[in-house]
Amino acid sequence: MISDLADATAEQLLHAAQVGVRDGRLLEVRKLELVLAWADLHAGDPQAEPGAVPVRCGGPRLVTLGGEGTPQVADLALVEMAIARHEGVLATRNALADALDLRHRLPAVWAGVRAGRCEVWVVRRVARMSRRLDRDRASVVDTAVAATLDEAPARIVAVAEAKVIEADPAAHAARVKTNRDTKGVWYPQPRPGSQVDEDDNTGNDTAGVAAVFARIDEADALAHARMVEDLAVALAAHAPDVPEGDESPGMDHWRAEAFAMLADPAAVLAFLRAVEDASTEEGERPDASAQHAAAAEIVIHLGHDSEGDLGPVARVERLGPRLLDQVRDLLARHATVTITPVVDLHAGRSVNGYEHPTDVRRRTELRALGDRFPHATGLFTRHGRPPDHDHTVPYDSHGPPGQTGDHNDTPLARHHHRAKTHLGYSVFQLGPDRWVWGTPHGLYRLVTGTGTTALTQTEYHLLAEQAVVLGAAYAA
Template structure:
């Protein structure tokens, strides 16, 4: 431990921070292990003890906290443990329920978190997400999540969500059916004083909340986006004025939908603008005509052992969905075009600097998100497309074929800037495998399975293999 942080070197501070993460995770796991040991001591039926006060008079009893296949525990025994944990007994019950599920229902995940591969709160969330599954159904969740523990929390939870749905699609369909009966649109009235609230002033604005069928919500979003783009393009804004944000124009478009006649008049006015050539008119149209909605769905499907489609797909920008939900998303479109399957095992290189569109798309589908160490960015969840950086910097005087699947590192803009200007090193060992070195000597292996800490010796070994591969090529 560093006694005086003000005298520490950058390397010492980084390694101390890394040690702190490991120690914190170990301590949090230890708290769950203590809970489990306490529960094991109090797993016998207190009503079987001599002189036990009957339950009907308030005596202790066994209760079930976790999912199917977890043991029971004496309820009143948890009160004292709650005192030791400085929390309410309900919080202690919740933590023990998660610990029971991890130990008895998710043993692969439990082993991984005991090794420090993941934050404890993430696996506790997985335990709660899968609690309604029976002991057999939950195995599919355990296998998939245990293999993904080195990934970012958002990716782990996305995988867990998909596997819970896959394990019991009938239960998920019941959730969908229930939500269909709970749709609505709400226009809350302003609270007294809300106009003067410094953190969230409601002066002059209103708020709308809506729960719609998913397909209707997406269609509404497309219509608002397209109408907003048209309003922004044809707005009479002085040259000296700051351009208004698209959030502003989406609000204007949403409000305009209250008067369909005004929307049609505006769109017809665009079409009938005099003195506009056919080429200029096409250029001025929004990317999608609100009167003829279109949509692109990228759907990831898998086959069962019998060669049939599995019950769950992954839809870009949305997440895991049942096949019936995908059909529902497309039901509003009279014309549906199915694009060819993208083979992620293929690749190509070109002689120019810019990565071709097909290379970018394959890279993004392989990696799902930013490949900077421990990054959480999911490309389909953010508005900005990633920067496709050359892993080995492009040299205009260099050999041909420098640009392609073999030399493409997709990064969020902030991470791209750090790599470019702050002394990071990176080598690409395959279409979905990178090793990174930080300016002060931390090393990471990044794959489609997440980020793993490696030693300097392991980094150098990977570098030697990469060099030999380059020379052979």
């Protein structure tokens, strides 16, 4: 414990922050354990007690809060625990339901969170996502999520989402059908006072603008988004020059203009013809990409089941897990579908130049999925900006051949790349998908496809020596 933070060294502050995260996680686990212990004390049927007030008269009764396979608890007993937790009864019931699911239906995940491997709120969300599954199907989610607890919260939730769908594809297909049966487009009317409401935090200021809400098929939404984007780019490119001193409108403005313009298809066609005619008069060749605006690249990751057939769930980059029927819907509107051969992530090569070849960058991004800086949360498939492909071991123009390749490629977001370059971080690479990091003040981490793990100084040095040997072997 540091008595005065103002007198602490950088190393002491970092150590205290690291310990604080773990202590905070374990404290949240302790809160759930207390609720579970309280539920265990009140698991008996209150109606079996002598002189019990009948349920029809408002007496206590057993209720099931968690999913299939979780024990019941006396409903009125939770009132006093809610008081002790300084919250409403509904919040306590929700916490207990999640805790029961974790203990009885997701035991591997529960063991991991009790070891401080991730935040409690993340696994509570997994418990809620999987609650409708029966106990056997929930075990599929348990096994997969437990293996990802060292990863970023978004990645854990993404894995849980995919496994819930995979565990019961029929139930998910029913959810898809229900949503498609409740499609609609809504144009809300402004509320009294909203024209002059200056509280920006409420989002109620509608002076001069209106909101539109739509629930449509996913394939239609993607096609509509592409159309709006293409039209917005054209509008921005052919907009009048902005007077000097004025700020140019951003793309959000032009997307809004394009969206509004779609209300008049004849105007859209006339504008696009005028753009094409102007380009022809100026001697420009029509843009091939504009002629085929409907074309799109969709990267789909498929898996096989135990019998060798395609599994029921695919992962679509930028969208997430989807049933195969949903993937077919995404592709149905395209007259021509080109299938690109599978990228072999076990392959690798090295070259003598500085720039990482396209195939190396592609494999690295598919292996890593996201930023490989310790505890980073950015996923390459969710953001438009590509990562920086940094040489793990800095490139030496006078060094040996084969310095650039799968063995020496660390994909980083720009901010993390700058920190690594300018602040004295050390990083070694253990093959194409494992990195060992050291911070300027002595924190050590192992980053892999399954997340970030803390290392001791001894472990760090042992792995760093192993990385040097591997690097020399690859370069040779």
